[in-house]
Amino acid sequence: MSTKQPLLEIRNLDVSFRTQNDPLRIVHGLSLTLEQGETIGIVGESGSGKSVTSLAVMGLLPQPTGFISNGEILLDGRKISGLKEKEMRKLRGNEISMIFQEPMTSLNPVFTIGDQLSEPLKQHTKLSKKERKARIIEILKTVGIPRPEQIIHEYPHQLSGGMRQRIMISLAMLAEPKLLIADEPTTALDVTIQAQILDLIRRINKKKNTSVMLITHDLGVVAEICDKVAVMYAGEIVEYTDVRTLFDKPLHPYTQGLIASMPNMNERKGELHSIPGNVPRPTELPTGCHFSTRCTFAMDRCHKEAPPTISSGNNHTVSCWLHAIEQKEEPLEMEEENNVRHAITS
């Protein structure tokens, strides 16, 4: 621990939801680290558990159904999972902020932009009213809002989608958090506006050295701004590496399939590469490797045993039996424990 502490560390996180029957595990055995100033992309399809992971970090899991059933989350070396709501409120909007997919539904329609932006400043700082106003106008300028002096008196419905997302970003950035979580920040926006917003996030990341955790289903967005990537499938990270390696040398068949099915990667008018089948529901996960039912390389073993997480150097890890064999079946220390837990859960 002599080296610098990572800003965010997630260790072996399990998130479950209470149901009428047994609790349903949505995220399983998720570990990742994020250094100060880094941008990590969490990629996956709907139902892969990527948003639930971000909510767990924010302490915003739906109550009382969602809970962290195993593992821990550390921010700057301090354990934040299991903190009391009161403690968590001091962190949220201050050290960690989040922007959501729908800028229309995440702003309060009955308060002006100025009112909403002064909220985090009232909560976390001791600025006077005048100072708050100056600070708000300053931040609106940095996110590229024209005529901020007037905009602060307007309501969210008077703004366009791209503008609202800028407001959301300024709201998140007001307290200069160390970590910004962006859950599909550009999915609801047009490409030209998406380019503007990604550019803005990139600038904030560079200028303020804010770490960004970007949740997306779009590999193009990942290629644009991420340093490293975790690919999630059915609640688990299947591949974890830096962004170049992911695009140059993807190891997991799921990642390979995702990259190959981008329309630009295929010959025009030809049949697109596609991954057969659907993402399984959390209640119907196959035994063994969760991807085994859709994988073209699936072997007998894949249907029976959960794959180990294999390291292939340079912080590149992949959970797949294919690579386990190449590596003389030498799983990482953590993985045996992982397998045992797999065996316990039906």
Add this chain to the structure above:
Amino acid sequence: MSDTLLQVKELKKHFAINKGLFKPKAYVKAVDDVSFSVIRGETFGIVGESGCGKSTTGRTILRLNDITSGQVIFDGEDLSKLSYEDMRKARRKLQMVFQDPYASLNPKKTIRQILTEPLRVHGLFTKQEREEKATEIIEIVGLHVSHLDRYPHEFSGGQRQRIGIAKAVILQPDLIIADEPVSALDVSIQSQVINLLLKLQKEFNLTYIFISHDLGVVKHITDRVAVMYLGRIVELAKTEDLYDKPMHPYTQALLSAEPIRHPDEKRERVILKGDVPSPVNPPSGCTFHTRCVSCMEICKTQTPSLAIMEDGRSVACHLYN
């Protein structure tokens, strides 16, 4: 000459907004003077950002909206002149696939009822034949006969979109207008549905109008593309030509804004300033001039018309006149 299936001439669709009892009505010019033709067997793409009128164009062709003015000539017949009943009959040949597979299927009906309904409405076949057709089509779109007696909520988004497509194809139409058919789907499912559309096109000799904001998908599937901005077509070209060398400044900006495919890819990006202006009060002259990087004096006052270039494309921009 190639066989023209659909011709849209100077199509306009304006929506009235009530401003108040004694105030004059304002109009949203959702589609403003759009003309193009679609050749039998091709896939014609319409791209643009939200609010550019691409969906309204699709819906107006099918007369799901009333036409403000202009003509839609389908197979020699002017659809804009048909009575309501005749238009209903004509829709046997023109079908639509909608974006949201969650909202476009009746939740109270089984898939069997959903699929046989279009045939029943158009009075085609006997009951038994209709059932056979449904069985046939469900397998063609990659589902199983046992799915016929289930309800829409039992299916995933991708499967629902397959049902939506089956519902359109079962009538064996000539033209299918697909309005963002894959936008609501996950990446891995998206490619399955695109493959299905390509397969059906070959099998049934279908013509598609493919409306989408996703430039990658449009590049893959279409033969010709029209780029729309604020209710007008700004550029119309063969897909290869358009993507190789976009001419209109808006097309250039749009294509450059598409995310890169690889982290090492360098792209000169034209980042547009601001948002799409309101269609209630569009800018004078060329509607794009407020955001255009190569805006000239003439652009502010005169509306450019679509000019035909050497390679057969048309561009509405003063730079090329």
